[in-house]
Amino acid sequence: MRPILLSGHERSLTQIRFNRDGDLLFSVSKDKIVCAWWSANGERLGTYNGHQGAVWTVDVSPNTVLLATGSADNTVRLWNIKTGECVKVWDFPTAVKRVAFSPDGSKLLAVTEKRMGFLGTIAVLDINYGENLEDQAAEPSLKITCEDSKATVAGWSFLAKYIIAAHEDGSVSQYDPKTGDQLLNVQVHEFDSQINDIQFSSDRTSFLTASKDKSAKLLSVRDLNILKTYPADTPLNSASITPKKDYVILGGGQAAMDVTTTSARQGKFEARFYHKIFEDEIGRVRGHFGPLNTIDVHPAGTAYASGGEDGYVRIHHFDKSYFDFMYEVEREQMRK
């Protein structure tokens, strides 16, 4: 599994996303630039310039028409993927830490930071794919305010039935995207250990959290029950579920601020593969020399990419052995 090394960013990566077809990879970093890459060979397609601060988050609309980015310059920007133009800018009072399109692409949520007296919010924006892409709603259609503990990340369930948000205190909540009411709130991780990422399974019935408490958990979207737990020996920044094979990929590493003060041996800057159902660790991929900040899997399950604090994105296309590996029990199940 020879990785393709993408060295287009000057600062640490914050998020990477494949588009729905998996041919493009979008990456954002603290250097204010948004990059688009061909996932097959790692060639850079282009950049989207305009943000005035570190870009925290990126998401692609399901039809690969629009790209949404959220930044520390307190804006969410919408880009025309094909032309590279910025079609819309929404201003917020604080930085935007996460954006996510709904499964059908008709809505976009933005998680804003709690700062300067403003509470953290989740804003829902309606997206229009009409003739003129610049014609977008000026104001959010809904605003959920997180009064207890700020939301760090959020996403949409199947059918956009719920908004799932993960919080700084290690809890996960379920919101109704029509009313903005909190339906459930469950403390799934150790108290006060921030959840850094949530990513959904391809059918969006379950999602995976990655927390500072050194574990990742697979939760049911419907009732927020913990289905599986994947323990690691290092704080986790990102976790992703692989389609096609029942694996999960976890990434993390010693907190970036402590890296320089201790030996490199301790860093644990590896991507870890666990079996999704049996919770066993089955492999690790080395390469980054800083913590892994973000991981995304190709929607077809044939490759994965990781972005690190070291400023590199590494795309790995899986080998045959990856697809061949199977537990004896799984093989039996297959035969049936």
Place this chain on the structure above:
Amino acid sequence: MAPSFEQLSEQDLHEEEEEEIDFSDLKAQFEVKADEGLDTFVVIDGLPVVPEDSKQKLIKFLLRKLNTVGNTSEDAVFMPVSDKGMSEGFAFVEYETPEQAVAAVKQLHGVPLDKKHTLAVNKLMDIERYGREGRVDEEYQAPPVEPFKEKEHLRSWMGDSSARDQFALYRNDKVGVFWNNKSNQPENVVDRAHWTQLFVQWSPKGTFLASVHPQGVQLWGGASFSKQKQFPHPFVQLIEFSPLEGYLTTWSARPIQVEEGQPILTNEEDGKNIIVWDIESGKPLRSFVSHDLAAPPTGEEDVAPKKKVQWPAFKWSADEKYVARMLQGQSLSIYEVPNMNLVGRTSVKIEGVSDFEWSPATVTREGVKQYEQLLCFWTPEIGSNPARVAMMSVPSKEIVRTRNLFNVSDVKLHWQSQGAYVCVKVDRHSKSKKSMATNLEIFRVKEKGVPVEVVDSLKDTVINFAWEPNGSRFVLITTGEAPAGAAVGPKTGVSFFATEKKGSTAGNFKLVRTIEKKTSNGIYWSPKGRFVIVATVHSQSSFDLDFYDMDFEGEKVEAEKDLAANLQLMKTVEHYGVTDVQWDSTGRYVVTSASVWTHSMENGWNLHTFSGNTLSENPTEKFKQFLWRPRPPTFLSKEEQKQVRKNLREYSKEFDEEDKYAVDIANTAVVETRKRVLSEWVAWIRREKEIQAEEKDVFGLPEDADSPKHARDAPIGGSDEGEAVVEEIVEEIIEETEEVIG
């Protein structure tokens, strides 16, 4: 208008009752207690009866004593005089503070005033409390005998059917005891949060686990690790068991302050640092003030040098009959146990005594019939007298062997575990005091006249030395001078010594081999001998552990054929940041660990076999201590042990089968769980899908509700419906020919 009595209804009465305020808390706070204020008074009894004229004289005389513990004056002493003009033999004294009164009771009670009279000092309040008639029952009432309670078997762990060993693990705030399951996950016995506050320690035969708290030491034991014994030594910091688990020594830097109402500690213990406890009764045998070691000289006079405690302060003889303590440079106090009296009523004065060690086993010297315990001590050069190493027999306190040494800078005494040899490691300096060298002088204790063998002097200083347990071989590590200003320490050399083969008695000690250019500093022998680990511990740059076999069953090097050893390096293992190496008491397994007490990098413990095969690695956050539970000595006789060794093959066959069976069982169990987990997962997915389909129906959403909106309203990129055809041209060279034209 207030209602008159007649008009008061039943209800009103009740209201009044309810409104009555509960004053009891205030009462308790403000009530004047008759006792209070009398705290400063003591009653002194046992005084001589004197005529009124000489009363003042007596008071003056008494005051001298009374003022040693606090402040009082002539006016504050009241001595009643009877009708006959004679004093009554008692007096009331008022001190300035209650503390002084308490001190007077503590320190003056039972103190003789003169030959005939002994002071009896009590607090006035106590006289009130107990002295009145009827306050204390006149008739003796036997304390009720507690019904017999079955206690847990303290050695239950020895009965494990597969003879596994236990270990204690202290990490973060939790202490747990586990069964060692080789490469499998250890099986938990108990795991308790905040079980100890400083550290844990097993007793030498594994019966008790001691936890250390500010209130004292607590011993735990039995199958469920219930409370066994308690030793309330406040702020205890160090503990030490006697070799047969009969006694416990505890030390705290703070002198003990005995508070009233403490049932176990008495005034005897007040102001002391060290207590020797009898474990069986849970009572102190005797307490001592610790001798502080002479502080290392510091350049500046005004800086108070840090005091260091000498630990273990008390060293036990092998059979626990004697315990000895050294007063640095002056004397050796040997106490008989359990009465804790000095042997022969006096300490042994030894000018300059610097260190001593008891023989770890009871040895019988050739030609000596009576009972004795041996100890070794040494004194440095004083004036023109040479340095001296001597062996003393106890209880006779006779010196049975001495040896004079010159140019000595330091001496270390190493007893072999059976007491057969004492190796005296002598660090010598040259006349100019510039270079150092080490001599080994080995006393052969069991041979007639205790001959001393000098092992050829080593040019380098020896930094570590260890005897093979129950054997006659040893390993030592030498080091050269550290190059000035070098960041890394000097290289070390590891030397193995064995005796020459010579009939039944052990021959002279000879060097087997020296392995140079190592960084090693620790020697860890298997408790059963033969195998030894030479390791680099507490180092920042190297962490290698070399596993050696001293009786390798293979070809022997020609040059070493006369020696009772065949040295072979079996394996080298690395453990990053290793701080401790510990063998289990059977010599089958060894654990290397990196404790957070030394550094905070990659803490945890690794389990290896005796031959260096790593069985498991256990990185553990905030790992502090790993302790194998010691085993008591075997009950099998020498013959029985031999028999076992002879039939080892049969036994091992049995155990191999058991192991295989266990593995099979474990494998089937794993497969079964996986099957279950997988079917549960498949069922969950199916159920989710069904619910989702129902929901779609309810909402009237189409099947593809979640698919992106492209065909309908996305003008850009939406036109490529259907399958996309990707053409790829691949050129392949089938044949290549080269023709030379012309």
